[in-house]
Amino acid sequence: MQKQDKQELILRISGVNARKCMRCGKCSATCPAYDEMEYHPHQFVYMVESGNIEPLLSSDSIYKCLTCFACVERCPRDVQPAKLIEAVRLAVIREQDKNHMKKGDLPELLDEDLPQQAIVSAFRKYTK
Amino acid sequence: MQSEMIKRAKELLASGEVARVVGWKAGEFDYDITPGVFTTAEELDSAFLYNDLCEANLSKYMIAQSRKEGKTLVFLKPCDTYSFSQLLKEHRILRENVYVIGVPCDGKVDVDTVKATGLTGICSMTSDGETVTVKTLYGDSTMSKADAMSERCINCKSKKHVVYDELLGEEGDVVADNHRFDMVEKIEAMTPDERFEFWRNELSRCIRCNACRNVCPACSCEKCVFDNEQSGAFNKGASDSFEENMFHIIRAFHVAGRCTDCGECSRVCPQNIPLHLLNRKFIKDINELYGEYQAGENADERAPLNTFTTEDVEPSIVYERGGKQ
Amino acid sequence: MQVKETNEFKPKIVAFCCNWCSYAGADLAGTNRLQYPADVKIIRVPCSCRVNPMFILRAFQRGADGVILCGCHPGDCHYTTGNYYTRRRMTLLFSMLDYLGIEKERTRVEWVSAAEGAKFAATMNDFVATVTKLGENKRLEDLRCKAK
Amino acid sequence: MILSYYPGCTLKTKAKDLDRYGRKSAEALGITLEEIPDWQCCGGVYPIAKDEIATKLSSVRALAAAKAAGQDLVTLCSACHNVLKQVNNDMKTDEEIAGKANRYLGLSEEYHGETNVIHYLEMLRDKVGFDKIKELVKNPFTGKKIGAYYGCLLLRPGKVLKMDNPENPKIMEDFIRAIGGTPVIYPMRNECCGGYVTLEDKALANKRSGKVLENAKDMGADMLITACPLCLYNLNKNTDGYDVPVYYFTELLAEALGVKD
Amino acid sequence: MQKIGVFVCHCGTNIAATVDVKAVAEALKGEPGVVFSTDYQYMCSEAGQNLIKNSIKEYGLTGVVVCSCSPRMHEQTFRKAAQSAGINPYMVEIANIREQCSWIHKDIWSATEKAIILGKAAVAKVQLNAPLTAGESPVVKRALVIGGGIAGIQTALDIAEAGFEVDIVEKQPTIGGKMTQIDKTFPTLDCAACILTPKMVDCAQNEKIKIYSYSEVADVKGFVGNFTVKIKKKARYVDEDKCTGCGICTEKCPVKNVPNEFNMGMDNRRAIYIPFAQAVPKVATIDANYCNMLKNGKCGVCSKFCTVGAIDYKQQDTIVEEKYGAIVVATGFNPIKLDDFDEFAYSQSKDVITSLEFERLTNAAGPTSGTLLRPSDGKHPHTIVFVQCVGSRDTSGCGKTYCSKICCMYTAKHAMLTREKYPDTDVYVFYIDVRTPGKNFDEFYRRAVEEYGVHYIKGMVGKVVPRSDGTLMVQASDLLSNEQLHINADLVVLAAAIEPDKSARSLATMLTASMDTNDFFTEAHPKLRPVESPTAGIFLSGVCQGPKDIPETVSQASAAAAKVIGLLAKDKLTCNPCVAQANELMCNGCSSCEKVCPYGAITYSDKEFRMPDRTTAIRRVASVNEAVCQGCGACTVACPSGAMDLKGFSNSQIMAEVDAICK
Numbered sequence A: 001m002q003k004q005d006k007q008e009l010i011l012r013i014s015g016v017n018a019r020k021c022m023r024c025g026k027c028s029a030t031c032p033a034y035d036e037m038e039y040h041p042h043q044f045v046y047m048v049e050s051g052n053i054e055p056l057l058s059s060d061s062i063y064k065c066l067t068c069f070a071c072v073e074r075c076p077r078d079v080q081p082a083k084l085i086e087a088v089r090l091a092v093i094r095e096q097d098k099n100h101m102k103k104g105d106l107p108e109l110l111d112e113d114l115p116q117q118a119i120v121s122a123f124r125k126y127t128k
Numbered sequence B: 001m002q003s004e005m006i007k008r009a010k011e012l013l014a015s016g017e018v019a020r021v022v023g024w025k026a027g028e029f030d031y032d033i034t035p036g037v038f039t040t041a042e043e044l045d046s047a048f049l050y051n052d053l054c055e056a057n058l059s060k061y062m063i064a065q066s067r068k069e070g071k072t073l074v075f076l077k078p079c080d081t082y083s084f085s086q087l088l089k090e091h092r093i094l095r096e097n098v099y100v101i102g103v104p105c106d107g108k109v110d111v112d113t114v115k116a117t118g119l120t121g122i123c124s125m126t127s128d129g130e131t132v133t134v135k136t137l138y139g140d141s142t143m144s145k146a147d148a149m150s151e152r153c154i155n156c157k158s159k160k161h162v163v164y165d166e167l168l169g170e171e172g173d174v175v176a177d178n179h180r181f182d183m184v185e186k187i188e189a190m191t192p193d194e195r196f197e198f199w200r201n202e203l204s205r206c207i208r209c210n211a212c213r214n215v216c217p218a219c220s221c222e223k224c225v226f227d228n229e230q231s232g233a234f235n236k237g238a239s240d241s242f243e244e245n246m247f248h249i250i251r252a253f254h255v256a257g258r259c260t261d262c263g264e265c266s267r268v269c270p271q272n273i274p275l276h277l278l279n280r281k282f283i284k285d286i287n288e289l290y291g292e293y294q295a296g297e298n299a300d301e302r303a304p305l306n307t308f309t310t311e312d313v314e315p316s317i318v319y320e321r322g323g324k325q
Numbered sequence C: 001m002q003v004k005e006t007n008e009f010k011p012k013i014v015a016f017c018c019n020w021c022s023y024a025g026a027d028l029a030g031t032n033r034l035q036y037p038a039d040v041k042i043i044r045v046p047c048s049c050r051v052n053p054m055f056i057l058r059a060f061q062r063g064a065d066g067v068i069l070c071g072c073h074p075g076d077c078h079y080t081t082g083n084y085y086t087r088r089r090m091t092l093l094f095s096m097l098d099y100l101g102i103e104k105e106r107t108r109v110e111w112v113s114a115a116e117g118a119k120f121a122a123t124m125n126d127f128v129a130t131v132t133k134l135g136e137n138k139r140l141e142d143l144r145c146k147a148k
Numbered sequence D: 001m002i003l004s005y006y007p008g009c010t011l012k013t014k015a016k017d018l019d020r021y022g023r024k025s026a027e028a029l030g031i032t033l034e035e036i037p038d039w040q041c042c043g044g045v046y047p048i049a050k051d052e053i054a055t056k057l058s059s060v061r062a063l064a065a066a067k068a069a070g071q072d073l074v075t076l077c078s079a080c081h082n083v084l085k086q087v088n089n090d091m092k093t094d095e096e097i098a099g100k101a102n103r104y105l106g107l108s109e110e111y112h113g114e115t116n117v118i119h120y121l122e123m124l125r126d127k128v129g130f131d132k133i134k135e136l137v138k139n140p141f142t143g144k145k146i147g148a149y150y151g152c153l154l155l156r157p158g159k160v161l162k163m164d165n166p167e168n169p170k171i172m173e174d175f176i177r178a179i180g181g182t183p184v185i186y187p188m189r190n191e192c193c194g195g196y197v198t199l200e201d202k203a204l205a206n207k208r209s210g211k212v213l214e215n216a217k218d219m220g221a222d223m224l225i226t227a228c229p230l231c232l233y234n235l236n237k238n239t240d241g242y243d244v245p246v247y248y249f250t251e252l253l254a255e256a257l258g259v260k261d
Numbered sequence E: 001m002q003k004i005g006v007f008v009c010h011c012g013t014n015i016a017a018t019v020d021v022k023a024v025a026e027a028l029k030g031e032p033g034v035v036f037s038t039d040y041q042y043m044c045s046e047a048g049q050n051l052i053k054n055s056i057k058e059y060g061l062t063g064v065v066v067c068s069c070s071p072r073m074h075e076q077t078f079r080k081a082a083q084s085a086g087i088n089p090y091m092v093e094i095a096n097i098r099e100q101c102s103w104i105h106k107d108i109w110s111a112t113e114k115a116i117i118l119g120k121a122a123v124a125k126v127q128l129n130a131p132l133t134a135g136e137s138p139v140v141k142r143a144l145v146i147g148g149g150i151a152g153i154q155t156a157l158d159i160a161e162a163g164f165e166v167d168i169v170e171k172q173p174t175i176g177g178k179m180t181q182i183d184k185t186f187p188t189l190d191c192a193a194c195i196l197t198p199k200m201v202d203c204a205q206n207e208k209i210k211i212y213s214y215s216e217v218a219d220v221k222g223f224v225g226n227f228t229v230k231i232k233k234k235a236r237y238v239d240e241d242k243c244t245g246c247g248i249c250t251e252k253c254p255v256k257n258v259p260n261e262f263n264m265g266m267d268n269r270r271a272i273y274i275p276f277a278q279a280v281p282k283v284a285t286i287d288a289n290y291c292n293m294l295k296n297g298k299c300g301v302c303s304k305f306c307t308v309g310a311i312d313y314k315q316q317d318t319i320v321e322e323k324y325g326a327i328v329v330a331t332g333f334n335p336i337k338l339d340d341f342d343e344f345a346y347s348q349s350k351d352v353i354t355s356l357e358f359e360r361l362t363n364a365a366g367p368t369s370g371t372l373l374r375p376s377d378g379k380h381p382h383t384i385v386f387v388q389c390v391g392s393r394d395t396s397g398c399g400k401t402y403c404s405k406i407c408c409m410y411t412a413k414h415a416m417l418t419r420e421k422y423p424d425t426d427v428y429v430f431y432i433d434v435r436t437p438g439k440n441f442d443e444f445y446r447r448a449v450e451e452y453g454v455h456y457i458k459g460m461v462g463k464v465v466p467r468s469d470g471t472l473m474v475q476a477s478d479l480l481s482n483e484q485l486h487i488n489a490d491l492v493v494l495a496a497a498i499e500p501d502k503s504a505r506s507l508a509t510m511l512t513a514s515m516d517t518n519d520f521f522t523e524a525h526p527k528l529r530p531v532e533s534p535t536a537g538i539f540l541s542g543v544c545q546g547p548k549d550i551p552e553t554v555s556q557a558s559a560a561a562a563k564v565i566g567l568l569a570k571d572k573l574t575c576n577p578c579v580a581q582a583n584e585l586m587c588n589g590c591s592s593c594e595k596v597c598p599y600g601a602i603t604y605s606d607k608e609f610r611m612p613d614r615t616t617a618i619r620r621v622a623s624v625n626e627a628v629c630q631g632c633g634a635c636t637v638a639c640p641s642g643a644m645d646l647k648g649f650s651n652s653q654i655m656a657e658v659d660a661i662c663k
Helices: A003-014 A026-030 A041-049 A070-074 A081-093 A103-109 A116-126 B002-014 B041-047 B061-065 B078-089 B111-116 B182-188 B192-203 B211-215 B242-255 B264-268 B276-290 C022-031 C053-061 C082-099 C117-134 D016-028 D054-069 D078-093 D095-105 D120-128 D130-136 D171-178 D195-199 D202-218 D229-237 D249-257 E021-029 E046-059 E071-084 E098-102 E108-128 E150-161 E177-181 E192-205 E248-252 E292-296 E301-305 E339-344 E355-361 E407-421 E441-450 E503-511 E550-568 E592-596 E634-638 E651-662
Strands: B020-026 B033-038 B072-076 B098-102 B122-127 B131-136 B139-144 C013-018 C040-045 C066-071 C107-111 D002-006 D032-035 D073-075 D117-119 D145-148 D182-184 D223-226 D246-248 E004-009 E034-040 E063-068 E092-096 E136-138 E142-146 E165-169 E209-212 E215-223 E226-233 E318-324 E326-329 E333-335 E352-354 E383-390 E426-431 E455-458 E461-466 E472-478 E483-489 E491-496 E498-500 E538-540 E572-574 E580-582 E602-610 E616-624 E644-646
Touching: A003 A041, A003 A081, A026 A041, A026 A070, A026 E461, A026 E472, A041 A081, A070 A081, A070 E461, A116 D195, A116 D229, B002 B020, B002 B041, B002 B072, B002 B098, B020 B041, B020 B061, B033 B041, B033 B061, B061 B072, B061 B078, B072 B078, B078 B098, B111 B122, B182 B276, B182 C082, B211 B264, B242 B276, B242 C053, B242 C082, B264 B276, B276 C082, C013 C022, C013 C053, C013 C117, C013 E651, C022 C040, C022 C066, C022 C117, C022 E071, C022 E098, C040 C117, C040 E108, C040 E651, C053 C066, C053 C082, C053 E651, C066 C082, C066 C117, C082 C107, C082 E634, C107 C117, D002 D054, D016 D032, D016 D120, D016 D246, D016 D249, D054 D073, D054 D078, D054 D095, D073 D078, D073 D120, D078 D095, D078 D117, D078 D229, D117 D120, D120 D130, D120 D171, D120 D249, D130 D171, D130 D249, D145 D171, D171 D182, D171 D249, D195 D202, D195 D229, D202 D229, D223 D229, D223 D249, D229 D246, D246 D249, E004 E021, E004 E046, E004 E108, E021 E034, E021 E063, E021 E108, E034 E046, E046 E063, E046 E071, E063 E071, E063 E108, E071 E092, E092 E098, E092 E108, E098 E108, E108 E651, E142 E150, E142 E318, E142 E550, E150 E165, E150 E177, E150 E192, E150 E209, E150 E550, E165 E215, E177 E192, E177 E355, E192 E209, E215 E503, E226 E326, E248 E301, E326 E503, E326 E550, E339 E383, E339 E461, E339 E491, E352 E355, E355 E407, E355 E491, E383 E407, E383 E472, E383 E483, E407 E426, E407 E441, E407 E491, E455 E472, E472 E491, E538 E550, E580 E616, E592 E602, E592 E634, E634 E644
Parallel strands: B020 B072, B072 B098, C013 C040, C013 C066, C066 C107, D002 D032, D002 D073, D073 D117, D145 D182, D145 D223, D223 D246, E004 E034, E004 E063, E063 E092, E142 E165, E142 E326, E165 E209, E326 E538, E352 E491, E383 E426, E383 E491, E426 E455
Antiparallel strands: B020 B033, B122 B131, B131 B139, E136 E572, E215 E226, E226 E318, E333 E498, E461 E472, E472 E483, E580 E644, E602 E616
């Protein structure tokens, strides 16, 4: 896929207009998973806008987003960075054999208190 | 009633209080009753009529009559008084020159309604208040008066006079539960294509005789826009002109908020086009969107198109409500 | 000038704009280079309340496919109250047109302030699209509805 | 008053208490919760992507079922609430999504977001009224300093969920007052506990839940209440040694109303 | 039939790039009445105007059509040119082929086609134009200034200086506005009070200036040169003429817990109060919401202590009616409410404050007598975080889409002054962009960084977490180092966006002056007429038109005054000749037009007419007062007979335009 096509794909899946960003960094200021991420929310926005998608696709950052929507809620420009991160992740896991979590991984991750909600959520987030 | 009316008219003429009397007299046929002006007791005795066939609304004549020397006596049926009152409100009639006697009405017999039952060759019609006897070239027949009344009388909106100097007979009441909007609702319930088809059938019969305009009490302009070269609507003689094409809708809009729903337009139409259904649509919309309003009823109330509230509905409401899709 | 051959339907649209708000809004759309179809032709009037229903009917009778009337927002009329009268007149007129079986989407009233260049352009784009979808105006050319 | 009810999968398994106490309390408050027939799991997280249709269908079915019953739809689990409200908003405002979803489902009547989805807390606030609850409380939590833990799913995105001010909510605080407790307002109450990431990154979840507990403890909370099984799990699993017990808010409600057996 | 000349303007490439101007000129040659048609580079230039003038003479033109930019731009220009060549200025019509054609269309073919149609419509209209003569109306030589902040004060002083009477209406008990609450002004760091209060005193002492304090505008009628304004003087329960401002009542009043708005509610005042020491007028006011005497008739302390008997518990609101020739709007601004920004914990912590509150905390007349202390515990803060753009440049719906303009500079000022007075304080400023386009502004900001050691960090604060020890954990991003920061602060200062005063919206409605979507008043032209409203006779001063700092406000205030003086210096104004006219022969006398006229310009009289049959008749007919009519045209549609028409926009003219467009 060409660089531009990837960018278009991300923008289409997310429905986000990255050009609205005024680079204030509030998304990254508010992100609870900031320290765990290699690329931070504001970088997702900037890199998608400039078409620099490849590093994002191969970064573990896409599995660190908690989808807590703090960045969406607090963005003064209504950019919705979480939607972009979700789109990048989907672009990865929708490829064949790119599921982030395999069925076999599961048993050892479970404990007896873990609510179903966590498992179905993780499946939805990590697999296709 | 007729004799009572003649008696009062004679008294007022004799005392000099009024100079003339506007009432009804027979026309070409005895069922074809027309307005008449009477200045002597003799004329009254010989020609004055008041019966179940006196349909004409006399109020409009008072625009001219009230500007004549001396007072004019006019007999007005309840619904005519609404038109009269509306004309007073618009300063068209000089009230001080008119003596109004309100006369009762329990519905008038309409020759077109009778014809519509299939009777032809009608020579004369009489009504005793209950039954109508129709003499035709092919023999007599009778029918109940209700069957011979026009739609506007069946759906009478008021038997109460809103303006008068004196009353003869018993005063009635506003008829609150009339069904005059039923047909409008029926048209509204049609699809746009059906509506268009309906009006195409009706309006395409128009021959532009101007009878509706001439009889309408609200169409009392000194000079009609259709006769006024500067109005932009003036285009005499061209059959596909703006004037010809848009005549009825413009006329309906011009009388919107002023039309009392007297129904004279439909009565006089030689092509039997139900023109009153245009006016009633405006009346119904005004009632629903801006609150109940009866033109002519209240002398102080502002006409709905000459006032507003800041909370009025937006024109886009037509997309939401309007007629059926 | 070369003539472009085209078969696609181009509607004729008349837009009445009040001088103080909507005409200025249209100018602002121009200043900001906000595109809308050339099918829209604007007639300047001092206030939306200057627009006589006759003008709208005339436009249709002469072959317009859509007529839009733009004025100041209610409450912001340069003449204080003009657009309130417009609102009533046009509501009743549009309702009557609908009653006659004419596509109600061919007529519209929109309030556009002098600051709303973007709204003006968006409104015109939307209106042109709506009217284009309806196609050529056939019914409103003759309200006696004599078949065309 | 009869309302449709969507319990969700977790409430049928690991979070039975949240459900059980919720139902008992509703009964005590004069509300009948009718579980909608044949509901399916909402999926746990809202499918954000514009082109995700299939993953939204289970929610649409539940919403359409409530529409058929002509009732508001009550959710209790924060996650279900979040998913159903967001999908409902899509069905109402996004023609493309609604069109596709309706074509997939082929319902007898198209669904366009007609159902009113409310969280159990909104039901308490808007349908019952906290004043009425106050009257019905038998065992008030007098003197208890209780922190409300909203997490992220209950409030955000604020423009869609429209539950409360997403940055300074008060619905749970009002609830705490209604059952006689003293609410402790602490700013981390609307920050994420670590969510589903707990599955593969325990350290991240521990860090996030620790921040919440630290702040709650610091501001003087004796206990926390939540509406979310996953929040409860993450907070309970925290190993940083904050001694703040976490309960489902329905458990406290049931106890206050005297219907906890 | 008119003899019409058509002039198609290229406007450089503005028109000519998208419209084939030659084709337009050529096509319009064939229109009825057109005797001359040409195109030219710039019609508005002197050469272009001369082209029009010479053609009028050469071809004996009676009407002119200019296809050019919007008539709002150059209609006057071309009318004047036509007039100087000897034809009536109202015989000129403009076809707007720039704003409404070349600038919005890309396709040359369709733009040209449209330009031709617009030209044809203008030609069709000119055919029916008639020469119009404008009437005149007198000018009331008195101005009204609404709002008594620095903008209103400066405007009033300048108008008075020119010898005209001017009234100030101020809704607060004192004039002075927001500037009275400010401690120092950037970039010179003058004491705000020291430069403002002398101007306030000048207003009070100037014979030409009358101050209506604690008053509001209740109603506005009329038009340029002739406004009639109702001013509501709110009851202050103190006789302004008797009160000496001694202040004894404000010390004796037993109600002590009224939040003091002058100090942003950070301390209390009494129920009877004088806002601050230098108030003008220096008169006490009773706050009816708190006064025991007014609430339940029990107290009367102030009345007992007042030595001049100024207290009047029975005082009522009164309405004063005045006439003005011009009105200046100077209604100012307020910081926005921060309810939607609680991630900064403004409502959860007393130590999260707005910049205006900070201003009071550093002011000698403020709640801490000028010592910077935390509102929560009165301790000296050691770490202060300033957050810029709180609610500014916000398109999410929570805040304002615009830049509030003043925040960058006042934040630099706050940061600098803090570091100067308290060098032991760490000061952080989180910014998105630092905007300092003013004289000595950037130097000022750089001084804060370079000389005073203020930490400017590019990034935004995401969350403020108050803790039990009184500190505020500030979580923020540092975009340049790509880090998330956690700062333990003692005080957080939010640079809240500013918005027009809430009263402006209803005032705009009364004045029929237009506003933008943010409720700022719009100017007649953003570049060339920045201090005038499009509504004649209404002028704009200060922030009511858009965010401004003090020097800009003062400049604009004086500019507005200059415009007012220019207007008041005239004895008569030329009226708009495009007014309604009743054709008496067709008038029914029905009064419909009179009912819809917003100006009361239509009257009726009985007139005698000779009828076609040689008799005479007396008829009731309408007539229009041309000096009062503003030309909206409402009456023309209300008139059923078409007797009422509008000059310049007549029925037949508009119909002709419609026909030309639909052809």
